[in-house]
Amino acid sequence: DKKHTVVIVGGGAAGISVASSLHKRDRSLDIAVVEPSSTHHYQPGWTMVGGGVFRPEVTSRPMKEVMPSFVSWYQQKVLSVDPDQNRIQLADGSWMIYETLVVAPGLELNWGAIDGLEEALGQNGVTSNYREGMASYTWETVQRLKNGRALFSQPPMPIKCAGAPQKAMYLSSDYWLRHGVLNNLDIQFHNAGAVLFGVPDYVPALESYIRKYGIDVHFQSNLVAVNGPARKATFRITDAEGNARDEEIGFDMLHAVPPQRAPEFIRESPLANEGGWLDLEDDTLRHKRFANIFGLGDVSGTGNAKTAAAVRKQAPVVAENLLATVRNQPLKAAYLGYGSCPLTVENGRIVLAEFGYGGKLQPSFPKWINDGTKATRAAWWLKAKQLPGLYWHGMLKGHEWLAKPAPRG
Numbered sequence: 424d425k426k427h428t429v430v431i432v433g434g435g436a437a438g439i440s441v442a443s444s445l446h447k448r449d450r451s452l453d454i455a456v457v458e459p460s461s462t463h464h465y466q467p468g469w470t471m472v473g474g475g476v477f478r479p480e481v482t483s484r485p486m487k488e489v490m491p492s493f494v495s496w497y498q499q500k501v502l503s504v505d506p507d508q509n510r511i512q513l514a515d516g517s518w519m520i521y522e523t524l525v526v527a528p529g530l531e532l533n534w535g536a537i538d539g540l541e542e543a544l545g546q547n548g549v550t551s552n553y554r555e556g557m558a559s560y561t562w563e564t565v566q567r568l569k570n571g572r573a574l575f576s577q578p579p580m581p582i583k584c585a586g587a588p589q590k591a592m593y594l595s596s597d598y599w600l601r602h603g604v605l606n607n608l609d610i611q612f613h614n615a616g617a618v619l620f621g622v623p624d625y626v627p628a629l630e631s632y633i634r635k636y637g638i639d640v641h642f643q644s645n646l647v648a649v650n651g652p653a654r655k656a657t658f659r660i661t662d663a664e665g666n667a668r669d670e671e672i673g674f675d676m677l678h679a680v681p682p683q684r685a686p687e688f689i690r691e692s693p694l695a696n697e698g699g700w701l702d703l704e705d706d707t708l709r710h711k712r713f714a715n716i717f718g719l720g721d722v723s724g725t726g727n728a729k730t731a732a733a734v735r736k737q738a739p740v741v742a743e744n745l746l747a748t749v750r751n752q753p754l755k756a757a758y759l760g761y762g763s764c765p766l767t768v769e770n771g772r773i774v775l776a777e778f779g780y781g782g783k784l785q786p787s788f789p790k791w792i793n794d795g796t797k798a799t800r801a802a803w804w805l806k807a808k809q810l811p812g813l814y815w816h817g818m819l820k821g822h823e824w825l826a827k828p829a830p831r832g
């Protein structure tokens with residue numbers, strides 16, 4: 424059997440960051456990463472590709488260039504976790520023993536939950552910035568559309584980067600406004616939830632852009648089926664009494680976002696909470712029942728916003744607490760639920776939402792960048808010019824920039 428002191432499941436934003444944060448603290452630590460993919464994606468860039476700001480190539484790098492040289496990389500999928508025996512099973516059927524485990528496989532996009540969507544994607548104006556490689560089709564479709572109806576959907580929470588379905592809509596609308604076609608378009612936002620954004624402080628700024636672009640907002644309207652060739656989408660609309668009815672709406676463009684859930688090998692394991700997500704302590708990020716298991720990133724059942732920005736603050740906390748566990752010391756580092764969502768309300772301005780557990784505002788950038796709940800040019804500059812570099816060369820390399828863990832207590 425293979426055996427390592429630390430085994431990290433997943434080499435995405437979370438897995439690589441935490442490997443680097445651990446290595447920074449203890450250069451002799453034996454770390455393995457199990458990650459099947461040959462490519463690492465900077466998903467926060469996909470919104471910018473969909474808005475014609477980034478070229479698609481800048482959002483991906485070969486995994487072998489991103490994977491730190493100090494880890495043992497197993498290029499395989501994890502099939503199951505057996506926490507009672509401290510082992511995981513790999514796709515080739517073999518087992519790997521861990522002393523401590525970090526669970527970071529991200530989440531699963533449940534495309535199949537929307538009837539017909541997967542077959543419809545990439546043609547007839549049906550697109551999704553959530554789909555690897557498809558954000559450039561969003562941008563093509565936006566530029567081509569001169570009149571007709573554009574639909575943007577948002578599934579039930581939780582999803583990664585909860586603002587991203589709207590970001591696609593605002594950037595598209597801004598393009599149509601600048602090109603004089605906005606008035607020829609019927610733009611509709613269909614949101615399965617009942618609010619524009621989960622943190623109320625940011626809603627007025629978003630509402631002002633909804634008015635500016637003349638967007639027709641429908642709450643409790645959940646996309647359930649798509650017919651690409653017929654260009655028709657079906658929404659299940661729930662009224663105040665809880666009665667549901669289906670409505671079919673024709674479109675010229677549809678930006679769809681699927682419901683999201685934990686990967687099956689976590690959802691159906693002893694590690695899951697009632698909702699299927701990884702059952703972690705909110706502050707220490709240690710598993711609630713298995714003391715040698717930690718987790719972070721989108722798989723986590725903690726109530727933070729599922730973002731790479733959250734990972735920036737989580738990785739140092741997991742690194743400190745995991746090392747304390749290996750050394751039989753008490754856990755001292757706490758994560759306060761930080762997450763961030765740069766809401767691209769127009770090309771050139773962003774409302775930089777930064778908040779922690781319970782929607783408490785937690786600005787981490789200086790005031791000239793994050794000025795409360797207003798859209799600023801400086802926040803756009805941060806997202807468009809600074810964050811990609813900070814991701815590849817800072818966060819993934821263990822430079823814990825503005826991410827000092829809080830003390831517990």
Ligand code: FAD
Nearest residue numbers: 433435436437466467501528529584720721729730731732
């Ligand atoms: P991921 O980065 O998705 O990585 C998971 C990794 O685990 C993958 O490499 C995968 O191959 C691997 N894996 C999966 N299953 C297994 C398995 N069984 N065994 C082994 N490995 C496995 N965040 C922001 O901070 N700001 C933004 O503006 C922003 N915008 C976004 C816009 C879009 C359109 C999208 C899709 C996301 C956005 N995000 C944003 C969210 C951000 O990308 C995620 O929160 C972040 O990538 C989470 O990191 P993760 O490591 O948990 O998951």
